[in-house]
Amino acid sequence: MRKIDIFDTTLRDGEQAAGINLNTAEKIEIARQLEKFGVTIIEAGFPASSPGDFDAVQRIANMVKNSTVTGLARAMKSDIDRSWDALRGAEQPHLHIFLATSPIHMEHKLMKTPDQVVDIAVEAVKYASKLFPLVQWSAEDAFRSDKEFLVRIINQVIRAGATTINVPDTVGYATPAEYGALFKYLKENVTGIEKVKLSAHCHDDLGMATANTIAAIENGADQIEGTINGLGERAGNVAIEEIAVVLHIRKDIYGVQTDLKLNEIKRTSQLVSQLTGVVIQPNKAIVGKNAFAHESGIHQDGMLKNRETYEIITPELIGATVEPLALGKHSGRHAFSDRAITMGFDLSADKLNEAFVEFKKLADRKKEITEEDLFILFTDQQIRYKDTPIYKLTNVQVQYGTANTPTATVSAIVPTGESVTVDATGSGSVEAIFNTLENLVKGKVHILDYRVSSVSKGRDALAEAVVNLSINGQAITGRDTAQDVLEASAKAYLNAVNRHLVNDYVGNKVTSI
Numbered sequence: 001m002r003k004i005d006i007f008d009t010t011l012r013d014g015e016q017a018a019g020i021n022l023n024t025a026e027k028i029e030i031a032r033q034l035e036k037f038g039v040t041i042i043e044a045g046f047p048a049s050s051p052g053d054f055d056a057v058q059r060i061a062n063m064v065k066n067s068t069v070t071g072l073a074r075a076m077k078s079d080i081d082r083s084w085d086a087l088r089g090a091e092q093p094h095l096h097i098f099l100a101t102s103p104i105h106m107e108h109k110l111m112k113t114p115d116q117v118v119d120i121a122v123e124a125v126k127y128a129s130k131l132f133p134l135v136q137w138s139a140e141d142a143f144r145s146d147k148e149f150l151v152r153i154i155n156q157v158i159r160a161g162a163t164t165i166n167v168p169d170t171v172g173y174a175t176p177a178e179y180g181a182l183f184k185y186l187k188e189n190v191t192g193i194e195k196v197k198l199s200a201h202c203h204d205d206l207g208m209a210t211a212n213t214i215a216a217i218e219n220g221a222d223q224i225e226g227t228i229n230g231l232g233e234r235a236g237n238v239a240i241e242e243i244a245v246v247l248h249i250r251k252d253i254y255g256v257q258t259d260l261k262l263n264e265i266k267r268t269s270q271l272v273s274q275l276t277g278v279v280i281q282p283n284k285a286i287v288g289k290n291a292f293a294h295e296s297g298i299h300q301d302g303m304l305k306n307r308e309t310y311e312i313i314t315p316e317l318i319g320a321t322v323e324p325l326a327l328g329k330h331s332g333r334h335a336f337s338d339r340a341i342t343m344g345f346d347l348s349a350d351k352l353n354e355a356f357v358e359f360k361k362l363a364d365r366k367k368e369i370t371e372e373d374l375f376i377l378f379t380d381q382q383i384r385y386k387d388t389p390i391y392k393l394t395n396v397q398v399q400y401g402t403a404n405t406p407t408a409t410v411s412a413i414v415p416t417g418e419s420v421t422v423d424a425t426g427s428g429s430v431e432a433i434f435n436t437l438e439n440l441v442k443g444k445v446h447i448l449d450y451r452v453s454s455v456s457k458g459r460d461a462l463a464e465a466v467v468n469l470s471i472n473g474q475a476i477t478g479r480d481t482a483q484d485v486l487e488a489s490a491k492a493y494l495n496a497v498n499r500h501l502v503n504d505y506v507g508n509k510v511t512s513i
């Protein structure tokens, strides 16, 4: 069966989505999970874009063994050199160079003639090929490019040493028939196309990224690029989990295979959602929480008689299994650590112990601990800040009455190790808490966005708060959970502040923002 390579760009194009900002520990955690999921290539970042991206790409390149690791670079020597420094320790160093080829991008953005663009692309690919065994070249905005010009430039970059040619629909403008036809045209007209991998990269601006990607596969694409949960610039990239399941469920039509382990889909999706703070819409295909929920009587009747009446995908296929042993306040360490292992976590004894302490506190307040609750507890331990001094909330209290101004009092351990208590008022309880926390951290903090949702089901469900802050001009997301909405909100705010501290922490103790 023909094999399709999966190029995951959650950590690069996915992180380009507005409001997402992952720190290195979080990126490493996602990369680890992507490797386990079986993606062929992990695009870990854009090394020349910032020291943080460089660091994350370098660490991921040195760590990952079973997937190829790549980084993005502009068609210029300085970006390529920086990428080489980040990626040289990888098992099989791979570079992804891009340069726009559409008339509008060449004239108005790059301000170059088509001839100059060909020369720049060829020079960059030649230079990169001396360092990297694998060089992917992307024609940014390929879909809106002149087809004959595309053939000309691709012919030349293949001769210059490119091993993969990517043909992105950068602005999500293509229809499936048009995108498929472009792949067929390139297959028929590019010299030496059979010697390189041909790759598809679709954006979802018109909601057609999945259909377009499938059309590319039908017309000869060897590799597809996408992200987990469809994150990405603007309306996002194609969601890899959708492509994976389409190719599996309709293998009768497409007849291709990937190396993806489908039963890692749910876990990968949950992890990305939790760490990016981007909540998955309930009706999202494959990974939405309603994707397997049958609500109406006639459907439930059909399901009871034969699941196949309404179920084309089983939850088990994507690793969304029914909960085994119930965990609650009477459970012990054995059942707890056993569940951590079943859920795919590899925690040290110390971290497991801390997770167990948190679990017991939660179990005291909550009747039933769900899979989602456990996922959050375990992930929190896995990505916990190591040596960085951080803020730790010890108490939050709000005085609220419809006739008086809400006042919040917050006690916390601050990065210097002292215990501090502050209070402030606000026009509502949450605002009072945020004003108090602003006094506590003494920085220039603005709230850009704030959302609360329920993680699990029932009256005692966990509340998850996501706060987007601007701290000293830098956007950063924080999230946390608690049984109480106000506590979750306070913890989410401090989580963002702590993530900012971690980003700033380069060996020296940073004790304030």
Ligand SMILES: CC(=O)SCCNC(=O)CCNC(=O)[C@H](O)C(C)(C)COP(=O)(O)OP(=O)(O)OC[C@H]1O[C@@H](n2cnc3c(N)ncnc32)[C@H](O)[C@@H]1OP(=O)(O)O
Pocket (backbone or CB within 6 Å): 013, 016, 046, 048, 049, 050, 073, 074, 075, 076, 098, 099, 100, 109, 110, 111, 140, 170, 233
């Ligand atoms: C389709 C995509 O997803 S492309 C990837 C987008 N990702 C990002 O932009 C990552 C984050 N970006 C950044 O951190 C910054 O933009 C940087 C560090 C990469 C560059 O920052 P700056 O040097 O300040 O440049 P700035 O972003 O303002 O402008 C981009 C410059 O790169 C040029 N450029 C754009 N694409 C390319 C390319 N593929 N190859 C060479 N040059 C390019 C632009 O023409 C512009 O050049 P100019 O300064 O001569 O006008």
Ligand SMILES: CC(C)C(=O)C(=O)O
Pocket (backbone or CB within 6 Å): 013, 072, 098, 138, 139, 140, 141, 166, 168, 169, 170, 171, 201, 203
């Ligand atoms: C950098 C390229 C591949 C890209 O993300 C796009 O064109 O959408």
Ligand SMILES: [Mg+2]
Pocket (backbone or CB within 6 Å): 013, 168, 170, 201, 203, 233, 237
């Ligand atoms: Mg893109």
